[in-house]
Amino acid sequence: MPHVMRAPFRDQRGVAKYRHEVLGVVLRAGPVGSPGRPAELQVLVRRRDREPFAGKFALPSGPxxxxxxxxxxxxxxxxxxxxxxxxxxxxxxATLSDPGRDPFERTIATAYLGLVPWEDARPRESGARWTAVAELPDLAFDHHLVVGQAVDRLRGKVSYTNIALALAPPEFTMATLRGIYEAVLGREIDVTNLSRVLRRRGQIARVGTLGEAGARGGRPPSTWRFTEDSYRVTDPFAVLGPGRNPTV
Structure with missing residues (x-):
């Protein structure tokens, strides 16, 4: 049965009072568990249990x-x-204000981008799941557009800020960090170049080595950490200039 949008409540002066909600695009980047399979960028969604769009997946949201x-x-x-x-x-x-975005009632939404490390992000609710951004199901409302905005924002910032620290574990190998960057950017990254750029910017520092050698033998891989715990712009010139491609 189709829904009819409810008329907004108006105060004594005739000013409409709209519903205002928040919604979150929570992303993580990391390995999916299958040997040889590249790391993925994933978004957290949940299945709706009520109309409108009952049964469809949607981003977490609420008033x-x-x-x-x-x-x-x-x-x-x-x-x-x-x-x-x-x-x-x-x-x-972003703020979403299309009058028809919610077929039930006029709803203005403020969207947020949230990032979590791979290992710290296991949803405890049965209706929630992580899904690859590249394989999104048909989401409710305008949520697929919001996911696209969030991915674009993250891809832009990963080249000139230290925002990748929010996706990484406290200590990591360069192979792990390369996987995170590749998942975010959607392309292959040279691990040597990545290490050089991030060390030059002072973003990462060497911690030590793993206790055992890598898969191909030789010296055990080094472990690294981000030098800061908070987000900041590390290379403002990386995004200046028409047609310039950031190093990473």
Whole structure:
């Protein structure tokens, strides 16, 4: 049965009062477990159990209460809907205001980009799952457009900021970090060049070595860590100039 959009409530002056919600595009990048298979960029979705779009997958979302900020509302919905307690990085992404985006009622949404390391991001709710960005199902509302905006934002920032720290474990090999960059950018990365660029920018520091040699023998691979715990711009000139391709 088709839904008829409800008319918005209006105050005594005739000003319409709209529903305002937050929605989160939570991404992770890492190995999928199959030998020889490249790392993936994945997004966290959940299956809707009510109309509109009952049975379809959607991004986690929900209304903003009058007593909370949008960031507090996002944290609450991620916790209640997915069992996800923390985001390693979170930033406001876009405001969605198409009058027809919600067929049930006029709803304005503020979308956020959230990042988590691969190993720290296991949803505890049965209706939630990680799905490859490259293989998205048909999402409810306009959520597929929001995922695209989030991926574009992440791909842009990974070349001139240290935002990859939010996707990496505390300690990693360069092969692991290369996999994260390749998953985000959607193309192959030279690991030697990646190491050189990030060391030149002061983003990573060597920790030590693994206790055993790599798959092909020889010296055990070195382990690394990001030198800072917070997000910052590390190379502002990487995005300047028409047609310039960032190094990584």
């Amino acid at each position: 903003v209460e009058v007593t909370e900020t949008m960031e507090e509302a996002l944290a609450r919905h991620l916790r209640e809907q997915l069992g996800l307690e923390t985001l390693r990085h979170c930033e406001q992404l």
